[in-house]
Amino acid sequence: MATIKDVALKAGVTVTTVSRVMNNRGYLSEKTKEKVHQAMEALDYHPSEVARSLAQKQTTLLGVIVPSLLHPYYNEVINALENHASLLGLKLLVCNAQRNAQKEAEYIDMLKANKVAGIILCTQSRNSVRSLINLPVVTLERSISPSVPAVLCDNEMGGRIAAEHLLSRGCKNLVMIQGGRSSEERVQGFTRTCEEDSVSFHVVHASKRQFHQLDYADLINTLFTDSPAIDGVFASSDVIAAQVIQICHKRGLCVPEDVKVIGFDDVDLARLLSPALSTIHQPIEELCAHAIQTIVRWEDTEKQSRTILPVHLVQRSST
Amino acid sequence: MATIKDVALKAGVTVTTVSRVMNNRGYLSEKTKEKVHQAMEALDYHPSEVARSLAQKQTTLLGVIVPSLLHPYYNEVINALENHASLLGLKLLVCNAQRNAQKEAEYIDMLKANKVAGIILCTQSRNSVRSLINLPVVTLERSISPSVPAVLCDNEMGGRIAAEHLLSRGCKNLVMIQGGRSSEERVQGFTRTCEEDSVSFHVVHASKRQFHQLDYADLINTLFTDSPAIDGVFASSDVIAAQVIQICHKRGLCVPEDVKVIGFDDVDLARLLSPALSTIHQPIEELCAHAIQTIVRWEDTEKQSRTILPVHLVQRSST
DNA sequence: TGATGTATGTCAAGCGGTTGACATATTTTG
DNA sequence: CAAAATATGTCAACCGCTTGACATACATCA
Numbered sequence: 001m002a003t004i005k006d007v008a009l010k011a012g013v014t015v016t017t018v019s020r021v022m023n024n025r026g027y028l029s030e031k032t033k034e035k036v037h038q039a040m041e042a043l044d045y046h047p048s049e050v051a052r053s054l055a056q057k058q059t060t061l062l063g064v065i066v067p068s069l070l071h072p073y074y075n076e077v078i079n080a081l082e083n084h085a086s087l088l089g090l091k092l093l094v095c096n097a098q099r100n101a102q103k104e105a106e107y108i109d110m111l112k113a114n115k116v117a118g119i120i121l122c123t124q125s126r127n128s129v130r131s132l133i134n135l136p137v138v139t140l141e142r143s144i145s146p147s148v149p150a151v152l153c154d155n156e157m158g159g160r161i162a163a164e165h166l167l168s169r170g171c172k173n174l175v176m177i178q179g180g181r182s183s184e185e186r187v188q189g190f191t192r193t194c195e196e197d198s199v200s201f202h203v204v205h206a207s208k209r210q211f212h213q214l215d216y217a218d219l220i221n222t223l224f225t226d227s228p229a230i231d232g233v234f235a236s237s238d239v240i241a242a243q244v245i246q247i248c249h250k251r252g253l254c255v256p257e258d259v260k261v262i263g264f265d266d267v268d269l270a271r272l273l274s275p276a277l278s279t280i281h282q283p284i285e286e287l288c289a290h291a292i293q294t295i296v297r298w299e300d301t302e303k304q305s306r307t308i309l310p311v312h313l314v315q316r317s318s319t
Numbered sequence: 320m321a322t323i324k325d326v327a328l329k330a331g332v333t334v335t336t337v338s339r340v341m342n343n344r345g346y347l348s349e350k351t352k353e354k355v356h357q358a359m360e361a362l363d364y365h366p367s368e369v370a371r372s373l374a375q376k377q378t379t380l381l382g383v384i385v386p387s388l389l390h391p392y393y394n395e396v397i398n399a400l401e402n403h404a405s406l407l408g409l410k411l412l413v414c415n416a417q418r419n420a421q422k423e424a425e426y427i428d429m430l431k432a433n434k435v436a437g438i439i440l441c442t443q444s445r446n447s448v449r450s451l452i453n454l455p456v457v458t459l460e461r462s463i464s465p466s467v468p469a470v471l472c473d474n475e476m477g478g479r480i481a482a483e484h485l486l487s488r489g490c491k492n493l494v495m496i497q498g499g500r501s502s503e504e505r506v507q508g509f510t511r512t513c514e515e516d517s518v519s520f521h522v523v524h525a526s527k528r529q530f531h532q533l534d535y536a537d538l539i540n541t542l543f544t545d546s547p548a549i550d551g552v553f554a555s556s557d558v559i560a561a562q563v564i565q566i567c568h569k570r571g572l573c574v575p576e577d578v579k580v581i582g583f584d585d586v587d588l589a590r591l592l593s594p595a596l597s598t599i600h601q602p603i604e605e606l607c608a609h610a611i612q613t614i615v616r617w618e619d620t621e622k623q624s625r626t627i628l629p630v631h632l633v634q635r636s637s638t
Numbered sequence: 639t640g641a642t643g644t645a646t647g648t649c650a651a652g653c654g655g656t657t658g659a660c661a662t663a664t665t666t667t668g
Numbered sequence: 669c670a671a672a673a674t675a676t677g678t679c680a681a682c683c684g685c686t687t688g689a690c691a692t693a694c695a696t697c698a
Contacts, residue, residue: 005684014647016686016687020687022685026646047432050684052686055652056653078388082415091429094413095410096398109365113367242593268389274564276565332678334654335656335678337655338657339676339677346674371654374655
């Protein structure tokens with residue numbers, strides 16, 4: 001591999017000059033630039049990012065820590081992050097903490113040792129906060145500390161919209177299934193709306209294990225057995241909603257005729273289900289874009305900020 | 320941030336010694352090791368991976384280039400790769416070429432400039448082959464050149480199994496929907512099996528655009544309109560199968576009573592559909608593990624190798 | 639004319655590790 | 669007891685790029 005020295009030699013200048021033309025700083029004559037460029041071309045020179053990073057004490061790597069890579073929500077997050085990152089010349093280093101606080105801590109150390117430009121945290125453990133000082137970090141759909149900027153969607157509003165929608169579709173007996181990932185705000189929005197309308201409702205919480213395996217079948221079956229009158233289900237994620245639909249099918253309940261189902265997230269899965277799932281759309285693209293901006297403009301960002309982006313209903317065929 | 324010098328100073332030894340204890344090479348007395356470890360502890364020292372990489376001319380980064388981050392198949396691939404990589408102390412750099420040969424080439428250059436330990440290629444453009452020389456590269460479910468080792472699943476066998484299964488379930492009019500991603504071998508396996516059994520069948524190919532948007536609705540609708548006698552569909556990916564099921568629902572066809580549907584990949588989506596999808600299971604974990612081994616043991620690997628891993632049927636409720 | 643500013647480059651010290659070559663004990667061995 | 673083996677460390681040159689400090693050489697200005 002050709003190095004900057006080879007280029008300098010070939011172009012008849014010093015490495016400083018070569019570096020200058022690469023980074024376009026200082027005064028350079030067109031002639032010099034030309035010479036250097038030709039030498040680079042001739043040698044098929046590609047500057048080492050590693051050396052550059054060492055000299056600059058910073059890389060163009062962006063770390064993302066997610067609690068799972070199997071949940072479609074995080075897949076879409078990674079997709080969006082990668083898109084925006086690559087536009088800015090940043091590269092995504094993907095870390096799967098697997099809902100394990102220790103793994104998360106290890107990943108944070110690793111990212112620091114790799115001098116990443118910033119970290120986007122989608123995990124929940126608060127105990128890593130102190131190791132995050134002096135490092136551009138933003139949490140996505142999470143809020144772990146007032147000193148770490150957070151980007152979230154309007155979860156409470158999402159819960160409200162979901163409840164209102166089910167009610168407007170004529171449901172009388174609502175239930176919300178709250179999976180591990182989602183925030184308490186969704187529950188609150190749902191609960192408050194139901195209370196305001198004094199409609200019959202309840203909320204069931206999935207266990208961590210169920211979340212981990214993304215398998216809520218037992219929970220849902222129990223639910224329908226215990227409360228056969230249910231005619232509207234708000235699932236706190238599309239994955240849960242998918243399983244609600246499955247189980248309705250199995251139990252001979254028609255969706256949406258007998259039971260209406262609404263999800264949350266609006267991941268691709270939602271449109272692939274039969275019937276296609278009505279759901280609360282999370283602005284994943286915008287969330288991710290904002291998160292990356294926060295990292296990139298770290299100096300200007302208000303460290304205590306909480307950015308909340310609006311959600312909206314996407315009605316399909318399940319309600 | 321403390322550096323190796325600070326540690327050396329504090330421990331009363333030279334940087335060489337510190338480096339030695341970090342890398343556990345040469346003779347070290349327990350006493351020295353202890354001193355050094357204490358100094359590290361006291362300074363909360365974390366060696367810079369960047370500096371280390373520069374000195375060793377290699378990083379512990381592993382590049383993955385996929386054609387899409389929205390397709391669930393690649394999500395599962397990334398999940399599996401991350402798992403195996405992290406076990407070996409490797410980090411995943413995720414690149415989304417978006418089925419764009421130029422982007423792919425740019426990513427390859429970027430990965431080279433970042434001195435990655437290796438690249439796992441899930442994309443198809445063959446024109447990048449020459450820029451891949453002298454670099455540990457393996458293609459996953461792809462084969463772009465005899466000189467680049469490939470890890471694939473037994474696609475032809477998958478096609479056979481799918482066809483045989485549909486036939487064994489009593490289907491008389493088969494169709495295969497071939498999406499952009501999948502290999503020609505699947506078609507061959509399917510076709511040959513049908514021919515051997517002299518059963519009525521045909522194959523339709525999706526356009527690149529449809530693949531890109533993961534939206535095959537038009538294609539499938541046309542298919543059912545043109546050939547109403549279809550009673551068995553083999554979709555070359557679970558995503559396509561999901562849409563087949565949707566459209567059957569909409570057209571009032573029952574799955575599996577009227578039409579049996581089988582997919583390929585066995586991504587998580589398959590078990591979430593209603594009815595749950597029968598599909599050909601790809602051993603993603605094994606494929607990825609093997610791909611990473613190929614990179615890690617590059618010196619020992621046969622560059623011309625093609626590793627083909629077996630697939631098997633997972634029968635659920637759609638057939 | 640001398641000060642000032644602009645244009646074009648060079649020097650060399652980092653950045654934070656790694657490592658081959660050496661030096662100096664301390665043991666072991668024949 | 670001298671040679672060989674083992675143990676414990678140090679020196680300093682690299683890895684490839686960045687950058688502040690410093691030359692020069694002209695033009696321009698007052």
